[in-house]
Amino acid sequence: MRALIVDDERLARLELRRLLADHPEVEIAGEARHAEEALALIPKLAPDLVFLDIQMPGMTGFELLERLDDLPQVIFTTAYDQYAIQAFEVNALDYLLKPVAPARLATALAKVRPPSGQPRLEQVFVRDGDRCWIVRLPEIFLLESEGNYTRVCFGTERPLIRRSLNALEEQLDPAMFFRAGRKQIVNLKWVEKVDIAVSGGMVVTLRGGRSVEMSRRQSARLREALSL
């Protein structure tokens, strides 16, 4: 597993490097001194895992994640950041408090999934004000276009991310996500019921009650996808 360390303090990077020496399965692919550098390195190194400091000069760790198209797995490292930690605890994102206890690092690493081997997008980072989530794609039942933004629907949350629906679609697995129309992409795993509308198109109802109407053309494609 290849990891990138992002921290503005050399000693903090050094310390983490030393702690990671006990975990031979983690190979350190590189280090970044600030978010700007990480933004350039992540696409190039394509790490499986990023250790990310939150407070950094220029751009915070959160801002960095918002700008990434393809999100690696992330473990936050922070000295003290009450609000961020609250956000993590709500969303079960993993974080390490500096100075890092070796046992705590081992626990965090145990939760990291091994690299899947396929380059598909697996999760997205979403921030809405003070709250943030790393959402696994299967949890998302609906993506709705709002101009250059996309509304991500999962659980009871509906935050916006700064990516267009079209840009997102290119990275999604077509076996899971289906373009229902100009403005919506539905997760086929969440489809509960399909009805024929008066217009001849289809109306899919998702688990949770949300329904989306499709054009005739899309309906034909959906029939194929669901092999009705």
Added chain:
Amino acid sequence: MTTRRAYWICQVLGWGAYSAFGLWIAAQSAGWRPSLEAGYFFYFLYSIGLTDLLRSEIRRRDWLCGPPRRIFLRLSLAAVAIGVVQAVLISSGVLVSEGRHSSFFEAATLMGVWLGTTYATGAWIGVYAAITTKRRRQENETRLQLALREAELRALEAQVNPHFLFNCLNSIRALVVENPALAQDMITRLANTLRHSLHRDLGHTVPLESELEAVSDYLALESVRFEDRLRVRLSIDTEARALAIPPMLLQTLVENALKHGIAPSPSGGELLIRAAAERGTLMVEVENTGRLGQPQPGVTQLGLSNVRERLRLLYGDRATLQLKDRGSDRVAATVLIPKLT
């Protein structure tokens, strides 16, 4: 009891007692007469009215502020003027009741009446000024205490700032292997910094020298974290070292410079601490790389406003703090305080 109520009770009792006493003395020689009683009763009423008018003037024009000589002059003139008005009113009363041939209108008697009214009003002013000044001083002291508490709390927060503390410990953990000697040094400095923040008496001024020591421990710790991103230069006049400054003043300015000037910049910046004694003034300045931004929401400048408040309470308008852009890429916080040891 409210101040207002206490004031009116004092007014009525004070002037009432004084008028009654005057009436009793006058009655001993002239006998009890309705005109005399009425005269003293009116004196009682308009004395309250006149002094109340004076009180609102004193408050409106802030007559109790400024150099003591000027205060004394103003108040003396006020006493003389009100004394004249009272004497004129008394004379008018006598004129109505006894006619213009009364023995009252002899120069010596008139003089005596005027002196009497002036003394009485003067005494009123003296008591009023004494009470008001004392109360003001107490209020000022309370506010100073409050500002100090706040500074103390903020200092404690800043120095035992969890973000600072835990990052510091993390750096030390790394140094234990990389550079054990530096790790030891850092532990000592961290201990100093914590001790400094726990044993602090903000009620008195301290020599610049001792404040500099504390600041240099703090900066040494931050330098380990920031490494080459933080470059510190000191330029301190020998004479300035022994001069008195409010505790935590320099510390607050330095923290501010680090937080807003150095930390946000990926390439870091330079921090310059200057102190110089110039004629009657001590100049302390912290300059850093950066620009004064637009005030951002959430940035309250709490540290600086607290410094301003403490300077005002300690030195009145004789001390200033200015935060300004200097050149195109620097910000300077300059404090001027009266030179005291």
